[in-house]
Amino acid sequence: MTILPASLPSVSVAGRTIAGDDLREAAGAVADRVAGAGVAAVEATASLETVVAVVGCLLAGVPVVPVPPDSGPREREHLLTDSGAELVLGGEASGAVPVDVAARSTSSWAEPAEGTALIMYTSGTTGPPKGAVLSRRAVAACLDGLRDAWAWTPDDTLVHGLPLFHVHGLVLGVLGALRAGSPLVHTGRPTPAAYAGAGGTLYFGVPTVWGRIAADPGAAAALRAARLLVSGSAALPAPVFDALAAGAGQGPVERYGMTETLITLAGRVDGPRHAGRVGVALPGVGTRLVGAGDDGIGELQVRGATLFDGYRNRPPALDADGWFDTGDSARETAEGWQLVGRTRDDLIKTGGYRLGAGEVEAALLDHPAVAECAVVGVADDDLGQRVVAYVVGIGDAVSGQTLIDHVATQLSVHKRPREVRFVASLPRNAMGKIQKSRLA
Missing domain, CATH: 2.30.38.10 (Luciferase; Domain 3)
Known part of the structure; x- marks a missing residue:
């Protein structure tokens, strides 16, 4: 089952807009370049280049691996190697293939009805991220189900400012709009002011975004004209729901x-x-x-x-x-x-992101001043959970900020601990397993 309809809507990202017909022809130029590749990685910045690259790969039948733009060297190398990506589209890395939004192709690309659409990497709790292989049929079934649930039509304008390397921002927030035929306005960053000024009928956000909008009476009031607000990626706190119901006229x-x-x-x-x-x-x-x-x-x-x-x-x-x-x-x-x-306590949801504690722990243990560590999520009014690392140090004292910066150079910046707490030892059970519940 194909994902893309014959006619595409307009897409705007961070103030730059491309019409639907131009999007298809620009994506056709990408398809001309990637045709025959087994897998292509895309530097998934919040940009029109990302949208054009992903659509081009879909037209050519080449599975896409979205790469977070703030990936650390270890994480990036794993994604590219594990996925078998044969080329990288966009970005400034050596050897990357540039994406020209102004390019046009006269080729008549027909998207394949079967096969893999995306390989999206999860944050594993016990090791490196795992590549989830998502078929065209699965993506289409999900989006068609949501079109039914949300009465999503071409008369809508979708607004969001979510990352384009996650399911929420890319699959729902880009491919969903394209499949529904509804224009997309991606705000670049999901600020209250940007959402308030976008003039959409349908808005996507994570609890952190909705919490900030709820705390801004003017921004909340500007969304009263919206048909539907949608929240996901983490549980929405009841006070935020209630504040939006009062300020925006509806809870998500x-x-x-x-x-x-x-x-x-x-x-x-x-x-x-x-x-x-x-x-x-x-x-x-x-x-x-x-x-x-x-x-x-x-x-x-x-x-x-x-x-x-x-x-x-x-x-x-x-x-x-x-x-x-x-x-x-x-x-x-x-x-x-x-x-x-x-059910397990090693998956942390922070600011709409899901991350595995094990991956952060591995980066911390790579620092010579860290003997042992345990990473947990601690309740946070703004982020939902904030990443906190408990560390047993070695030798000369090292600052918490040094360790935070170290993780940020190895992994995506959003995976860094927000706080480091130094301890003499970590609580363990009789089998030697760290008891994180006693830390959190």
């Missing part, structure tokens, strides 16, 4: 998904809205709870049309019946699904 609908599953649960535009409820299953998605207790809480498993094909270069991730273990605890209520928390 929430949705739930993962890189591996895309969006599986979503609040409907015509359904109930309650903070902390992520709606119902999209068409074609099955849900079940494993090990549910008297309180109705169990481990959520999903299967269906939106799921990935598996991790690149790793064993199968689905069971024999196609179920995927999300690692999240949940309960089903009359108002929709409620996510209770991670």
